[in-house]
Amino acid sequence: MPEPKTSRGDYLGLALILALAAALRLPGLNSSLWHDEVQTLITHVRLPWSEMLQSYSMNHHYLHNIAAKVSVSLFGESAWALRLPALLFGLGTLWAMWALARHLAGTAIAHVTTLLLALSYHQIWFSQNARGYTGLAFFSTLGMLLFLRGIRRPRPGTWIGYGLCLAAAVFTHLTGAFFFAAQGLVWLALVVWRGLTGRLDAATAGLPLMGFAIGAAVSLALYLPILPSLIETVGGVSGSSASDVMQEYQNPLWTAFEAIRTGIGQTGPLVGLVGGAVLALSLLGAVALGRDEPLFAPVTFGHILLTVVLLMAVGMRIWPRFFFADIGFLMLLIVLGVRLACAIAGQILGGERLATGLFALAVIAMLGISAVLAKRNYALPKQDLEGAYHFARQLAEPGTRVYAVGYAGENFSLYGADWPIIYTSAEYRAALAEPGPVVLIVGFPERTFRDVPELARDAGVGAGDPCGPGGAPGAVLVTARCFAGTLGDGGLIVFVRG
Template structure:
């Protein structure tokens, strides 16, 4: 006979097998701008050169692992993305352990299955960046934090310190999550201390964990410290001049995170946001007795991250909150379970509650599976397709220009000989000369603002969709629009005869 514990582990194995299949499918799709820049400016360097200067684009621990993968398997996209995929799978396993300990096996299975099908979790697991690594070490850190606060032990808190260091060495914003936990720890000490309910180890051992993590992090970043300070001190200046000022608005961040998950849904986006908020609060209520520190840590991290990024004038990208997806999913499942229990309490008892929760889990799984399909509709950003199409279309007399930052990818990765136009003056000067021209525009929403004459020539803000293949503007004709799942991830190829 197979015991219940063994059945639980078999369920986890089945869920992880599904996760592997969903993440291998499409793992070798073309890379997008940030991945290419990571490859060109970091992974292609020697080992010593990789850690000589700091850049927001370098996720150091992840990049070291990605370089190891490249050394073994080559530089195909799947090999460069392999560490991100493995960290994504590891995150699923750890959240299952965390959820099972707090809420039981059923909630753990449902939460992990929904994360397995999560659009965002799949997307980032196929993204050669450090965000799944950051999520893995944060979820593991949450596991050690809750265990250490409940039963303070030296080994638990030392392991916590290593999670802290690994997360922050992956990306500086990893510090925000552990700062939130530090605030929660100090609040517990302040509340319990005067009441005489504070164990002696609850001061000394957490302090040891934060000290270990801080010292290791400082040792990792010491060679990069001068350039790190310079980069962080200048971030507000670059953000202030960014034409995409909405990137610094936390409301935009929330709506963008939902929009990327469900697609362009109009007013439904706000309804989904409200549902997530309400169910998360209900989930916090449901978990309060067994895990009173879990929800406060999650909510505080979200508020703290948004506040600190606003304080330093930095763009508030949705990906900075990727670590919270697993925690929010657990809260949502708990919120749904509580709703089902309340309904059952009034109309039919425990059996009705159980049936309602099963039906709700099936519905959430079906919706998640439908949304996950969108990951496979397009690459993240089809720069490779745009390059191949343009080279096939160009004639000897045709001049080809790349617009904006994507031009660096065509030049440095695809070895294109296309001049790059960044400003409106450069664009006007380039098109002043007669003759056929092809323009390759990555991040079109940004570039239509950076280069307003391009927007006019492409009729970008007119009634016609510039991605329509038959779109003809007064000056430019849309030759091809290459779709992408990345926000502003389309690549548009325009032509002029």
């Protein structure tokens, strides 16, 4: 398929979409950090440069953290400076997706796809998240463009660039390798097919191999200082996951449900309907694109399947964020699927003009729905640690003991708190055995109530919602206030005992 010509108007359209995307991502950029962001700051970004690559942790997104440290060094320590690299990578992903969609389906489809991503709840959320996921999406999207171009017109420069994208993604997070592994499997299948049909040439076999080799070599060199720690950490993933009280996190059905629920902000039958529509339109889009670019859909679906299989094989939690890089690819397939559905309807009912009109109406509807769903990004912080901290300080009169409960408690040191942290039932019983007023700040309540069942009992969780009107009836602990957030299980509950 020849590369489409691009006019000044096309570039102006892209610039306007990127400007809109930036405007949508700036509000809230300086809001309260959530657990993983705080840990990124405290345990990595604040370290001296010489100590940032001394040991491996699944929580460290190394390339992103280096960029975040540069940003904080330049602009001072603040939430917006820590999140600036994620914002820039998010905008870069939109540009890369526009270039990819234009390459595959033309400028009009590229504009629609990119505009939908600019309004996307998930894309906005992660562009304001001081983690490496927008970086992964950027390098994966650029890698997809180079992969498809390199297969169609094999050139050394294309595959060198591809190898560098691979290394950058893997150095951001190890799961970045899964996407490029999916491409590698598709390439191997292509080599076998062309070999069997007598159409295999040296460039198709050799240059992609060079790209993968460059990516692997650079990745290994980057991780070499912490390779023993990396191997030890990855080897221990299965054991830690097996003892996790949140076993549903290892279920791909939970992952799919959670990804859709966070996007639409609702549970129940609507989640299944949305999931079915996404799958059906994506498959229809794969059919629409199959003749012009048969490798795109297999890579997209292959990455999702391969990630699930590999994570289940090592017993690792299957977080929805591991599939964030696929949002742009699925969005393109959905847009193409909608266009094909409108074309079929137009052909049955009244011709090409009707099909064009139906597609225009469908695009307007999709944009309107995306804009409405995106509003939730601005209603709440991701996790209101700062609000819970200040509220607890106000409650803590002289003689009152304050405890943080659960892993979120590790983050209050950011505000200067030195509250003891309760992780287990034994620690909880010891803390409440002493008489006197107590304030408890519970983070990640669903997990924490399972980790500390006595806390759940005293809060009356089994008898009602502790954040419902009046709290749980008959509870030993009284709910003083609940702080909601957009993060899954990211709420905080402040309990008091008089």
